[in-house]
Amino acid sequence: MDDDRIALVARALGHPARVRILRLLTAQESCMGGEIFCQLPLAQSTVSQHLRILKEAGIVHATPHGTSMVYCIAEGPLSELAQAVEGLATERPLCAAREESE
Numbered sequence: 001m002d003d004d005r006i007a008l009v010a011r012a013l014g015h016p017a018r019v020r021i022l023r024l025l026t027a028q029e030s031c032m033g034g035e036i037f038c039q040l041p042l043a044q045s046t047v048s049q050h051l052r053i054l055k056e057a058g059i060v061h062a063t064p065h066g067t068s069m070v071y072c073i074a075e076g077p078l079s080e081l082a083q084a085v086e087g088l089a090t091e092r093p094l095c096a097a098r099e100e101s102e
Contacts, residue, residue: 001080009081012057017042018050025060025073033062033069 001009013019017040024039025031036051037044051071054060059077062069 001084006081006084008057009059009077012053012059013081015050015053017047018054021047021050021054021071022059022073022078025071031071032065033071036071 013022020040021036024036033051037047040047042050051060051062055062057077058074060071061074062071064070
């Protein structure tokens with residue numbers, strides 16, 4: 001995952017409502033839009049904006065189902081982000097200034 005992609009996915013996760021949406025989606029295989037809207041104390045238009053941001057980042061995909069949309073977490077972006085962050089955390093050298101202060 002390149003730096004631009006990491007930043008895009010991380011930005012999409014940067015709001016508690018979007019994290020809550022992902023938690024709702026992880027609780028089931030897929031979720032109708034109405035189920036998401038009624039679980040959050042936000043206006044439907046606000047939830048739609050959050051879903052749009054998650055879709056643009058590739059974290060969530062939407063499939064039309066009749067007059068509704070079914071939302072699912074996409075494979076890849078979250079696990080790729082986790083791997084990238086783990087790499088940053090584990091592959092960093094010790095900071096020389098930190099060693100001197102200890």
